[in-house]
Amino acid sequence: MSDIIQIQNLSKHFGNIVGVNDVTLDINEGEFVTILGPSGCGKSTLLRMIAGFEQPTQGHIFLDEKDVTNTPANKREVNMVFQDYALFPHLKVGANVGYGLKVNGVNKSDRQQPIIDALNLVGLSDKIDNMPHELSGGQRQRVALARALVRRPKVLLLDEPLSALDANLREQMQVELRHLHKKVGLTFIMVTHDQTEAMVMSQRVVVMKEGQIAQMGTPSDLYDHPANSYVANFIGTTNLFSSTATKTSSNQININYFGQPLQIAANDKILTSGTEQIFGFRPEKAVLVHDHRQATNGLQGKVKEVLYQGLAARILINVGAGEIAIDQMLSETKENARLPSEGDQVTIEIDPHKIMAFEQGHIT
């Protein structure tokens, strides 16, 4: 597959503020890529530069191997679905969808069919003569999608497309957008701050932090192999702690969690030079053992809170000065699923291979 979009060393400064800082990113044709990050991380600025609404301070954007860095928005073969839809309030749904077709030199009589097709695609062909204000939020979202898709852009840009919808509708639209992506086969680039949305919908996720790419990869890459503690904490939950690592004579590597010893499996990220670095493990990778004498790589603590979540329970445990979250599945047999109560002394066991080592640093 060829790269439909190539972003090379792209930066955007707003006065003294750096919005996007030296981002390089290639996006394959037909891919569904999500740019994920907290507000202010530069993800929207990056998308707006691809759309042509913002002029980069440095760097280049290539669309289908053509340099479009200085091409104005109206000349770029990309289309955007705006966060609050940006439907033209004075035009009917049909005219909104057909708005961009006039420019492409499509005759008025030939414009009707693509409009109907695009509205069919989002299941709204019966609303062609309605005004936007007569539609619900979800319907407006679909019209915005139809309007962007009708021009068959090379890339469809989605700027937090689901953030204005309520929770149920959002989940439904997540699935619909995935289906739509498969059906039309276009490249989708979505921006969101919602990690679940990013994980559910996209083939590849680009995590951004302070204008730079913190990590990119498939959702499972990011979850199972986060490159740094920022990604580990942003995608899902991770029990992060800092420690120094020491190698014993028997080639074991020892670290400690707030004073309690732990073993970690050998890993090229571990610094055995005595510098403090960050480690972490996922809540579901730790298990409660009922008899602490049987624990092989255990930590002892006191249950602080038990949060029942149906499928699983999250148990917060105070271990020394730290707090550990573990998830216990409840779908197993009743005995295994026995939940501790607040205040219980418990032992947590962690597989040394499931502890991740991150960058140098300290967590208080």
Add this chain to the structure above:
Amino acid sequence: MKIIQRGKLAAGAVLSLPLIWTILFMFVPYAILFVYSFWEKKYPTFEAAFQFGNYFTIFTDPQYFQVLLRTGKIAAFVSFFSALLAYPFAYFLIFKVKTNGTRQLLYMAVIAPLWISYLLRAYTWKTILGTNGILNSFLIWAGITNEPTDIFLYNQFAMILTLTYVFIPFMVMPIYTSLEKIPKNLIEASADLGLNGFMTFIKVTLPLSIPGLVAGFTLTFCLSFGDFIASFLVGGPDGLMIANVISSQFGAALNWPLGSALAIIMLVIVLTIISISDRFERLGEAKL
């Protein structure tokens, strides 16, 4: 029940003052004017009657009808030129000025003259356009003319210029507001869908700012239509407006019935325009 009655009493007490005010100073005078308009002039004064002679006179005597037409024409020109100047200005403020402070400053520069007496602002043009005025002095100094000319003052051109200057804030304000209300992402969406700046203006910005234009037209037209002072100061016989004719009917001509009939016609015209524009605006609001 008692509480409800007391509540009604309290509401009545609060409302009574504005109600009395409105009735006494608005409806009663209108009623008197309306009644007078059917009276008859009998030299040296006039007497009670019920006949349509005054209205007949207005529509048949070219003298009155022409003044009505001229007033309408001048008001239309004033609205037109105000819009022509105010729209690009408001557009510039909203879409081109980058900093909020500059935008506010430039906006206030247009609005601020409203705090200065209208009479004074109209009079200013007399000193600019007059025989010994600034314009003439400049032309002589520049060697374009040898002696002062009186072509600038006391004509319809001077009227339109003065009224446009005086009433332009009433055009700028609603246009500014309507442009300000247009979401910026609609402009971006239009560019995204392939339209250039000019086409975006025609297809998005202009249609969405029409309520502001209509409001501005209504205000400047109605204000100019009823104007009395500009004609008095810079208009001359050629710039006589309907309000001047009405005032002379109540004054020197001592024909209150005819003056009342003229005032009623003027009122009907203005109210018609206001209600049309009101309906138009409501039509536009439903869309946003």
